[in-house]
Amino acid sequence: MGPRSGNSRFVFEMCSAPIPVEIPAAEPWMAELAHFAEPAPEIRQQPLATPHVNWLFVDLNSYFASVEQQVRPELRGKPVAVVPMMADTTVCIAASYEAKAFGVRTGTVVAEAKRMCPDLVLVEARHEIYVDYHHRVVEAVESCVPVTAVCSIDEMACRLMGRERPLRAALDLGRRVKERIREHAGEMLRSSVGLATNRYLAKIASDMEKPDGIVALPLDILPYALRQLTLRDLPGVGARTEKRLNAQGLNTMDDLLTLDSERAGQLWGSVWGQRLWHWLQGEDFEMAETEHLKSISHSHVLAPELRSAEKAWAVAHKLLHKAAMRLRQHKLWASGIGLAIGFSVPRGDPASTPKPVSSFGVPARGWKSEIRLSECQDNAMLIAALRRLWESRPLGLDASGVDYNHPYFIGVSLNGLVPDRLHSLNLFDALDGEQSRARLLETMDVLNSKYGMSTLAPASMLTAFKAAPTRIAFHSIPELF
Numbered sequence: 097m098g099p100r101s102g103n104s105r106f107v108f109e110m111c112s113a114p115i116p117v118e119i120p121a122a123e124p125w126m127a128e129l130a131h132f133a134e135p136a137p138e139i140r141q142q143p144l145a146t147p148h149v150n151w152l153f154v155d156l157n158s159y160f161a162s163v164e165q166q167v168r169p170e171l172r173g174k175p176v177a178v179v180p181m182m183a184d185t186t187v188c189i190a191a192s193y194e195a196k197a198f199g200v201r202t203g204t205v206v207a208e209a210k211r212m213c214p215d216l217v218l219v220e221a222r223h224e225i226y227v228d229y230h231h232r233v234v235e236a237v238e239s240c241v242p243v244t245a246v247c248s249i250d251e252m253a254c255r256l257m258g259r260e261r262p263l264r265a266a267l268d269l270g271r272r273v274k275e276r277i278r279e280h281a282g283e284m285l286r287s288s289v290g291l292a293t294n295r296y297l298a299k300i301a302s303d304m305e306k307p308d309g310i311v312a313l314p315l316d317i318l319p320y321a322l323r324q325l326t327l328r329d330l331p332g333v334g335a336r337t338e339k340r341l342n343a344q345g346l347n348t349m350d351d352l353l354t355l356d357s358e359r360a361g362q363l364w365g366s367v368w369g370q371r372l373w374h375w376l377q378g379e380d381f382e383m384a385e386t387e388h389l390k391s392i393s394h395s396h397v398l399a400p401e402l403r404s405a406e407k408a409w410a411v412a413h414k415l416l417h418k419a420a421m422r423l424r425q426h427k428l429w430a431s432g433i434g435l436a437i438g439f440s441v442p443r444g445d446p447a448s449t450p451k452p453v454s455s456f457g458v459p460a461r462g463w464k465s466e467i468r469l470s471e472c473q474d475n476a477m478l479i480a481a482l483r484r485l486w487e488s489r490p491l492g493l494d495a496s497g498v499d500y501n502h503p504y505f506i507g508v509s510l511n512g513l514v515p516d517r518l519h520s521l522n523l524f525d526a527l528d529g530e531q532s533r534a535r536l537l538e539t540m541d542v543l544n545s546k547y548g549m550s551t552l553a554p555a556s557m558l559t560a561f562k563a564a565p566t567r568i569a570f571h572s573i574p575e576l577f
């Protein structure tokens with residue numbers, strides 16, 4: 097992501113003129129930025145305002161691979177890739193920095209990763225260990241500064257208060273956080289810390305110097321620092337968004353920063369563009385009360401032994417159970433449900449018509465469908481709707497040799513989510529049976545959250561628990577079940 101300084105204190109030094117700045121020769125952009133370190137003669141004697149930041153963002157480096165190296169000392173110093181299953185057609189979900197040196201990244205197909213790095217050590221993901229170390233890291237950070245938000249299993253954000261906000265103090269706090277993580281969770285758990293006036297910029301800063309960096313983006317250098325980035329360096333801007341923006345004439349950060357907020361909203365086609373524009377100006381604001389999740393989804397790449405109709409249905413059932421519990425935890429109601437299934441396609445003759453290739457490196461054909469619902473949270477209604485979708489899936493063999501009886505990927509989504517305060521009551525909500533079932537689900541959710549999601553579940557879930565092992569969650573801390 098973007099330029100790397102090679103000097104974790106560069107922002108602090110530039111904001112504390114006239115302290116000299118040491119610029120690595122390999123970073124010409126930093127040499128240009130160094131001009132800001134020495135004030136012009138006419139203002140040199142004037143007192144400078146102390147830069148402040150509002151947020152500290154912690155990002156664990158190569159988290160899953162680092163945990164494996166911490167738990168298994170024999171892996172230290174070796175190229176390691178964590179995979180969801182031992183199959184050449186799946187992808188790496190994490191890579192150690194030793195593996196990254198060979199070009200192996202998250203999302204690299206395992207067969208390609210082996211070619212790039214013949215000595216690569218593959219480790220099958222161990223969900224429970226990563227969650228355990230996550231909690232250790234949170235405890236370590238909390239011993240220095242309260243964690244405001246856990247953003248994912250390897251990221252968290254902390255709002256700074258009072259004497260923590262001046263840049264010198266914030267940098268010292270960031271160093272203490274990094275040291276405490278190493279002491280409490282292990283020497284292999286390296287982290288990058290970002291400091292900025294809002295959480296979005298702090299996230300960007302945490303990505304600018306990896307591994308083990310600490311970078312601040314105070315307001316006085318923000319415009320110049322942002323211009324060193326690319327659009328893809330911005331969280332939330334992926335390949336598709338970048339392509340869409342490029343088609344509208346937005347190709348660089350300069351292009352983006354010269355827009356006004358209204359035009360940014362028009363280019364994005366949503367309020368997200370305006371919000372992003374304000375964040376890039378350094379503004380710090382909370383989300384509106386009307387903000388809520390628009391959809392909840394879970395997906396699963398099936399191991400070879402699960403690629404049958406019966407076991408794939410069990411996986412879909414389990415994914416729905418997880419999504420429905422999250423739905424109720426967020427006090428949301430679903431007005432739609434979707435099912436997506438991926439089927440592998442015979443590779444056939446290379447000279448024949450090329451077939452779509454999935455992100456998992458295999459020729460694939462996808463099918464998906466969605467149906468509308470009366471706003472609901474109830475497991476029984478959601479399962480009945482999922483069953484309808486499942487029964488409408490394609491079956492048998494088609495003319496191109498696709499076997500629809502052996503899916504390799506399952507995804508379930510709850511869509512059109514409505515918050516509790518906007519939920520429209522229907523005739524059945526007031527019935528005693530419905531109210532009793534709602535209380536039962538609430539009790540089940542409480543117990544499952546505390547003791548694991550297999551503590552209480554419908555009998556129909558028994559097959560699902562056996563068929564679908566838990567996988568790692570990237571953007572939430574998954575329940576152990």
